Amino acid sequence: MSGPARAFRAALAGPGTEDAGLLLPERLARAAAQALGVDGAGLSLELLAGRRVPLAAGDPAAAEAERLQFALGDGPCTAAHRDGAPVAAGADELHARWPVFALELAGRTPFRSVLALPVGGALAGSVVLDLFAADPAAPGPDLVDAAREVADVAGAELVAGLAAGADAVLGVPASLRTDPVRARQQVWVAVGRLATERGASSGTALAALRALAFGRGLDLETAAAQLLTGELPAD
Template sequence: MTAASRFTEVLARLVGEPDRDDLLPDQVAAACVAALPVDGASLSYTLLPDRRLPLGASDLQAAAAERLQYATGEGPCLTAQQIRGVVVAPLEELKGGWPLFAVQLVAHTPYRCVVALPVGGALAGVAALDLYLRDPGTPTAGTLADVAAVAELVGEVLADDLAGEEDIVLGLPRSFRALPIVERHRVWLAVGHISGQRALTTSDALSLLRGAAFTLGLDLETTANRVLSGELVIPDLGGPPSS
């Protein structure tokens, strides 16, 4: 059985299980892990350069890996979306190409290699698939061929779900609106708050928020919530955050 066939079979089983309460993107990510020799998978959707949504993940560790890319502002997935192509990043390339992300990934997850690429079809410009491996080496050519085939199917599944949903918010159907997306939206609200207070571009405001999170040793979502509650005040560039 090919990897594409395994993906289709596993996804059909997951979608058909009546007692499952996870959303379609999580099921798609889980099916990727079942079909491919990888240890985790996540899906993301980029509305604008600084507006990236976490669509789904195979498990909590994969979800954490996606958040780290957004929190650090760098990573293979961001590069894959920029170049509209496949990025293969074993550990040594992670350290050289995305050093901040690499340090955080090693510290907070078991993953040591990332393969990132756009999904296939109409969503190739906005949706991407990240695959995470514990092995720090480069995947084989056969594995990468299977990854490309599965990514094509992932794009078809996501596009079909988008096309069949009338209740669209933030460009996403109801089945895509999970808690991680709500939390990422809170980050955007905090960015807008900082931007308005400091008369900054959203990119500069996001940089300030990221810097505060790094300084305080917090994740980006927690930092954003503290900003919105008034518990944390983000200073101008160069000063430490105060609470």
């Protein structure tokens, strides 16, 4: 086993990740950040194009970074899902490729650079490991290589955990029954309502919801919840 993989497994078994109250994806995210020496980490799942749900975030800032990117519709983590390859972006590249995301990321989190890459194994096409750092420099090749090894182990751990199914209810594991996942599901309910009311496609309805959220400084989850309760007008 390689050095990064050993460090990851040690972090996974060590203090801060062995809390019984933490679900496996949360433990994996925290262990990845610790083993790789980055400032934040998360895992996201995409089963259908654009339908991404947050599996876990190691801390609130990483959760905010994921919600922000989903609200805007593009960014390095989205690109890693789409391309099936690592995306390493420092502050300069973030501003060049995703200027709005870069500005909002700097304003809402301490993060200035991102490394996103698919996990290994059977979930390689569905799950991405997102790594965030306060350092504005682009992640170097050594970190990318180490992150690949950690992502491979994380993928194997996820597959084993999901296959065990000890916490499943009606076939749905606990990692897909969290508050962040429920909030993301409400986004799709709101999109469906907008699509029906406007006679529009789901893509057009999602763009409309994003515009409503952005215009009011809300994340998509909050905008969706307010739309469904009538607090946020659909026009």
